[in-house]
Amino acid sequence: MFKNVIVRKPSKTICDGITSSPELGAPNYSLALKQHSDYIKALKSCGVNVIELEALEKFPDSCFVEDTAVLTKKCAIVSNPGAKSRNKEIQYIIPALKQFYSDENIEYIKFPGTLEGGDVMMVGDHFYIGKSARTNKEGINQFISILNRYGLSGSEVTLDEVLHLKTGVNYIENNNLLVSGEFINKKEFEKFNKIIVDINEAYAANCIWVNGTIIVPEGYPQIEKAIQKLNYKIITVDTSEFKKIDGGLSCLSLRF
Numbered sequence: 001m002f003k004n005v006i007v008r009k010p011s012k013t014i015c016d017g018i019t020s021s022p023e024l025g026a027p028n029y030s031l032a033l034k035q036h037s038d039y040i041k042a043l044k045s046c047g048v049n050v051i052e053l054e055a056l057e058k059f060p061d062s063c064f065v066e067d068t069a070v071l072t073k074k075c076a077i078v079s080n081p082g083a084k085s086r087n088k089e090i091q092y093i094i095p096a097l098k099q100f101y102s103d104e105n106i107e108y109i110k111f112p113g114t115l116e117g118g119d120v121m122m123v124g125d126h127f128y129i130g131k132s133a134r135t136n137k138e139g140i141n142q143f144i145s146i147l148n149r150y151g152l153s154g155s156e157v158t159l160d161e162v163l164h165l166k167t168g169v170n171y172i173e174n175n176n177l178l179v180s181g182e183f184i185n186k187k188e189f190e191k192f193n194k195i196i197v198d199i200n201e202a203y204a205a206n207c208i209w210v211n212g213t214i215i216v217p218e219g220y221p222q223i224e225k226a227i228q229k230l231n232y233k234i235i236t237v238d239t240s241e242f243k244k245i246d247g248g249l250s251c252l253s254l255r256f
């Protein structure tokens with residue numbers, strides 16, 4: 001169960017966020033704010049305490065707070081984002097982490113290692129880490145050796161087509177795994193009950209489990225139906241403005 005969730009308010013500069021889909025247009029700031037507050041409402045209805053950090057105007061992508069750290073039961077690991085324009089976002093997450101973790105349980109990925117939280121998928125005490133354009137081998141090695149010191153484990157997953165690991169694969173507990181595209185046939189995910197996300201709904205592979213409820217992006221009926229069949233409670237949230245800059249539901253929060 002998660003007790004706490006950290007989010008960061010979108011900045012007015014969100015229209016300058018990094019995107020691989022410029023054809024979708026730039027995010028609309030006021031709509032992004034509305035969608036963000038609906039997201040917070042959905043989280044709160046799952047029984048978590050939501051810590052809302054202030055917007056950072058210097059960092060257009062800073063509402064995607066998931067990329068700045070990985071929070072485990074035993075330690076917090078501050079990432080080292082491979083995206084240059086995002087790297088210094090980590091300075092602004094550390095004070096929030098200090099409210100929940102003691103200094104000796106806050107670990108850091110250090111240069112030349114890079115890692116972004118969107119590349120890390122937690123399955124119990126094991127963490128799958130995507131080797132991506134943002135997360136490198138050295139970052140993965142550092143991350144796994146930190147995990148091992150706390151009695152946790154990690155393994156590398158290669159990816160070629162998507163931005164982050166969790167862009168295409170997400171664990172929703174009870175052995176259920178949402179998989180799309182390049183992850184459908186990956187050997188490391190064979191043991192899961194795979195829910196295959198159709199290419200037309202690929203964006204909806206990024207759903208989050210919060211205390212038994214699955215938060216699903218609005219507008220993806222096939223995946224909603226498939227998740228319903230598994231007897232989860234579902235809440236849908238519109239994320240259209242975040243999608244325009246490659247962000248999904250998981251990217252918008254740190255759940256722990």
Ligand code: CIR
Binds near residue numbers: 018067086163164248
């Ligand atoms: C970026 O390119 O970094 C942002 N525009 C999107 C980050 C999405 N984060 C995530 O998947 N965890």
